[in-house]
Amino acid sequence: MLRGRFGGPARSLGAFFVVLVFVPPLLLLVSGSFHEPGRPPSLTPQLIPRPATAIGYELAFEWGGLLRATLNSLIVALIAVPLSVLVASAAGFALTQVSRRVRILVIGASVAALMVPATALLVPRFAMFRWTGLTNTFVPLISPALIGMSPLYVLAFYLAFRAIPRDLYDACLIEDLTPARIWWRVAMPQVKPVTSAIAALAFVTTWSNFLDPLVFVYDRDLFTLPLALRSLAALDPTDFPIFLAGAVFATLPAVVVYSIAQRRFLR
Amino acid sequence: MKRVLAALAAITVMVGGCTKQQPAGQPDLGPIQLLASGSPDELGAFRALIEAYKKAKPGADVQLLEASSAKDLTTKLSTSIAGGAPPDVFLMNYRLYGQFASKKAVEPIEDRLKASKVIKASDFYQQAMSAFRWGGKQLCMPQNVSSLQVYYNKALFAKYGVAEPKDGWTWNEFLTTAQAMTRDAAGHPVRAGESEGGPAAKAAVHGVGTEPVVIRVAPFVWSNGGKLVDNDQKPTRFTFDDKASLEALRNFIDLRIAYGVTPTDDEIKAADLVSRFTKGQLAMLLDSRRITPTLRAAKDLNWDVASLPRYGNPAGILHSDAYCITSGSKHKDAAWSFIEYAMSPDGQKIIAATGRTVPSHIETSKSEVYLDPTKAPKNAKVWLDAVPTLRPVPTISTWAEIEDAMEGILENAVNRGDKLDGVVAEIDKQTKPMFARGLAP
Numbered sequence: 001m002l003r004g005r006f007g008g009p010a011r012s013l014g015a016f017f018v019v020l021v022f023v024p025p026l027l028l029l030v031s032g033s034f035h036e037p038g039r040p041p042s043l044t045p046q047l048i049p050r051p052a053t054a055i056g057y058e059l060a061f062e063w064g065g066l067l068r069a070t071l072n073s074l075i076v077a078l079i080a081v082p083l084s085v086l087v088a089s090a091a092g093f094a095l096t097q098v099s100r101r102v103r104i105l106v107i108g109a110s111v112a113a114l115m116v117p118a119t120a121l122l123v124p125r126f127a128m129f130r131w132t133g134l135t136n137t138f139v140p141l142i143s144p145a146l147i148g149m150s151p152l153y154v155l156a157f158y159l160a161f162r163a164i165p166r167d168l169y170d171a172c173l174i175e176d177l178t179p180a181r182i183w184w185r186v187a188m189p190q191v192k193p194v195t196s197a198i199a200a201l202a203f204v205t206t207w208s209n210f211l212d213p214l215v216f217v218y219d220r221d222l223f224t225l226p227l228a229l230r231s232l233a234a235l236d237p238t239d240f241p242i243f244l245a246g247a248v249f250a251t252l253p254a255v256v257v258y259s260i261a262q263r264r265f266l267r
Numbered sequence: 268m269k270r271v272l273a274a275l276a277a278i279t280v281m282v283g284g285c286t287k288q289q290p291a292g293q294p295d296l297g298p299i300q301l302l303a304s305g306s307p308d309e310l311g312a313f314r315a316l317i318e319a320y321k322k323a324k325p326g327a328d329v330q331l332l333e334a335s336s337a338k339d340l341t342t343k344l345s346t347s348i349a350g351g352a353p354p355d356v357f358l359m360n361y362r363l364y365g366q367f368a369s370k371k372a373v374e375p376i377e378d379r380l381k382a383s384k385v386i387k388a389s390d391f392y393q394q395a396m397s398a399f400r401w402g403g404k405q406l407c408m409p410q411n412v413s414s415l416q417v418y419y420n421k422a423l424f425a426k427y428g429v430a431e432p433k434d435g436w437t438w439n440e441f442l443t444t445a446q447a448m449t450r451d452a453a454g455h456p457v458r459a460g461e462s463e464g465g466p467a468a469k470a471a472v473h474g475v476g477t478e479p480v481v482i483r484v485a486p487f488v489w490s491n492g493g494k495l496v497d498n499d500q501k502p503t504r505f506t507f508d509d510k511a512s513l514e515a516l517r518n519f520i521d522l523r524i525a526y527g528v529t530p531t532d533d534e535i536k537a538a539d540l541v542s543r544f545t546k547g548q549l550a551m552l553l554d555s556r557r558i559t560p561t562l563r564a565a566k567d568l569n570w571d572v573a574s575l576p577r578y579g580n581p582a583g584i585l586h587s588d589a590y591c592i593t594s595g596s597k598h599k600d601a602a603w604s605f606i607e608y609a610m611s612p613d614g615q616k617i618i619a620a621t622g623r624t625v626p627s628h629i630e631t632s633k634s635e636v637y638l639d640p641t642k643a644p645k646n647a648k649v650w651l652d653a654v655p656t657l658r659p660v661p662t663i664s665t666w667a668e669i670e671d672a673m674e675g676i677l678e679n680a681v682n683r684g685d686k687l688d689g690v691v692a693e694i695d696k697q698t699k700p701m702f703a704r705g706l707a708p
Binding site for chain 1: 300305306307310330331332333334335336339342343346347349350351352538539541542545560561564565566
C-alpha cells in the first residue's frame with residue numbers, strides 16, 4: 001500500500017531533497033570534528049581537514065567526561081523509552097475502550113497539557129522530587145515515561161488503535177479476552193509502525209533532554225550527554241573540533257535508532 | 268525562556284525566605300554546595316580550589332555544582348531556591364545578582380566579614396566590593412575586578428605599519444587607528460563611502476570588534492562626561508537624550524554605520540569576534556579579561572592589550588563576579604568558611620592561575636600569579652591601572668531584563684542604521700517600564 005502510493009520517482013525525489021538538506025551539515029559536523037584543536041576556526045567550511053586528527057575525540061572524552069555521560073544517557077533511555085511506549089500505548093488503548101464522554105474529557109485534558117510549557121512545571125517538580133529525596137538521581141529523568149513522556153504520544157496511539165475495526169475488539173470480548181490481553185495480543189501487533197515511530201521520538205526526547213538533568217542532577221558522575229556536550233560548548237572557539245567530536249558522538253545513537261525505526265515504519 | 272527565568276526568580280520570593288539556621292556548637296564543616304558556571308578549565312579551577320580548601324580544612328565537605336553558562340546557572344539557582352533546596356554558595360556577576368538580592372534570597376555577609384580573622388574588607392578593591400552592597404550591607408564577596416580593555420593584534424599593526432594603541436589615547440585616535448587598520452584582501456585601506464556608486468570594497472580585516480550592548484557603550488558615555496541613567500542609586504530611565512551621552516552613543520553606532528570599521532552582523536554570525544581576532548581578521552577587540560586564556564591558547568597569535576580610549580576623563584566599566592551565600596543555606600558558617608578561603612591569597616591564586624580573572628584581592632593582583640611576565644598580555648597592568656576609574660552599571664533587580672532589551676535595540680541601530688532619535692525613543696519606551704518594576708539596592 002505504502003509502496004504503491006509513495007513508491008517510484010516521487011519517493012526518490014523526496015528522499016533526494018531530504019538528503020540534500022540534512023547530509024551537508026552532518027558531513028561538516030564529522031569533518032569539523034577531525035580538525036586540529038587550538039587553531040582559529042576557518043571562515044569558509046573545509047570539508048577535508050588538514051591536518052586530520054582525532055585529538056578532538058580524545059579531548060572530548062577527557063574534558064567532557066563523555067564515556068560516563070553516554071553510559072548515563074543509555075541507562076536513562078533504556079528504561080524510559082520502553083516504559084513510555086508501554087504507558088502511552090496502554091493509555092491510548094484505554095481511550096478506545098472508555099465512554100465517549102470520558103474520552104472527550106481525557107483528550108481535552110491531554111491537549112491542554114500539551115500547551116503547558118515544560119519549564120512552567122520545573123519548580124513544582126523540583127519541590128516534589130526534593131521532598132521525596134529523589135533529586136540527584138536518574139528518577140526525575142525517567143519519570144516522564146510514567147505518563148507516556150508526552151500527551152502527544154498517547155493521542156498518537158489512540159488514533160492508531162481507533163483505526164482498528166471495532167468489530168475486532170467486539171470479537172475479542174466475545175472470546176472472553178481481558179482488555180489487557182486485547183491490548184497486548186491483538187491491538188499492539190496491528191500498530192507496529194506507530195510503536196516504532198513513538199519509540200524513536202521518545203528516544204530522541206530522552207536522549208536530548210537538557211533541562212531536567214540541568215535542574216535535577218548535581219553530581220558530575222550522573223551527568224547525561226546533553227549536559228556534557230553543553231560544557232564542551234563553553235570551550236573557546238579555537239577548540240571547536242572538541243565540541244564537534246562530542247556532537248558526533250551524541251548524534252550517532254539517534255541516527256542508528258531512526259534508521260532502525262524507519263525500516264519498521266515502512267514495513 | 269527569559270520570561271520563564273524571570274518567573275522562576277519571582278517564585279523565589281515566596282519560597283526563598285524559608286531558612287533553617289545551623290545550631291551553634293561544633294565548627295560547621297558542611298556539606299555545602301558551590302554553584303558556579305564556566306568552561307571546563309574554569310570549572311577545573313574551582314575543583315582545584317575545593318581540593319585545596321579541603322586540605323586546608325580537614326573534614327570540610329564541598330560539592331561543586333556545574334553550569335556551563337550564566338543562563339544555565341540562573342535557571343538552576345532559581346529552581347532550587349524556589350524548590351526550597353538552594354545551593355549554599357553561588358558565584359554570580361553583579362549585573363545579575365539584583366534579582367536574587369532584592370528577594371532576600373542572598374544572606375548578607377557584612378557581620379561575618381567584620382568578624383573574620385582570615386580576610387578583611389580593605390584587602391579588596393572597593394570598586395568591586397561596593398557593587399555587591401545591598402540595603403547598606405555587604406551581600407557577596409567579589410572574586411575579580413575585570414574591565415573592558417582593547418586587545419590588539421601586534422602582528423597586524425606591524426604588517427600595515429600603523430602605530431599600536433597606547434595607554435591614555437583618545438576616541439579620535441582610536442577611530443583613526445580603526446580606520447587605518449580596516450583593509451581589503453589586497454591590504455589596501457577600506458574607507459566607507461569612498462567608492463563611487465557601488466558598495467565600498469569588502470574589508471578582509473576590520474579595525475575593531477565590539478558587541479552592540481549597553482555595557483560596551485557605558486564607559487564611553489561616562490568618559491564623555493555623560494550619565495547612563497538618571498539616578499545611579501534608584502534609576503528610572505536611561506539618559507541617552509543627554510547631549511554627552513547621545514554623542515558617545517552616536518559615535519559608537521557610527522563605528523559600523525558611518526565608518527564601517529566593525530564587522531557586519533552577517534560577518535559576525537559567520538564567525539564571532541573572538542574567532543575573527545584569533546584568525547587575524549580583526550585588528551582590535553574590546554573585551555574584558557575573560558578572553559585572555561582563549562587568546563593565549565591560540566597558536567601563532569601575537570597580541571597585547573591597551574587601555575580603553577577616552578573622551579575627557581578616563582572611565583571604565585566594572586566586570587565582577589562574587590561568591591554569595593543563599594539565605595536558604597543550612598550551613599551558612601561552612602559556606603562562609605569556604606568563601607574566606609576562596610578570597611584569601613591562597614584561594615585567589617588558584618583562580619587567578621586560569622588567566623581569566625583579575626584578582627579582587629589587591630595583594631594577589633600585584634603578584635606574579637597575575638602579572639606573569641612570561642605570559643601574554645605583556646601589558647596586563649592595564650587592568651590594575653583602570654581600577655580607580657571603574658564604575659558599575661545599576662544593580663536593580665530588573666537590570667538583566669533591561670540589558671536584554673537594550674541588546675535588541677542597539678543591534679538594530681548598528682545593523683539597520685535606525686535613526687538615533689528613534690533609537691533613544693525606543694530605549695525609553697521599552698526600558699522605562701522595566702526600570703519602574705526594578706527594586707534598587
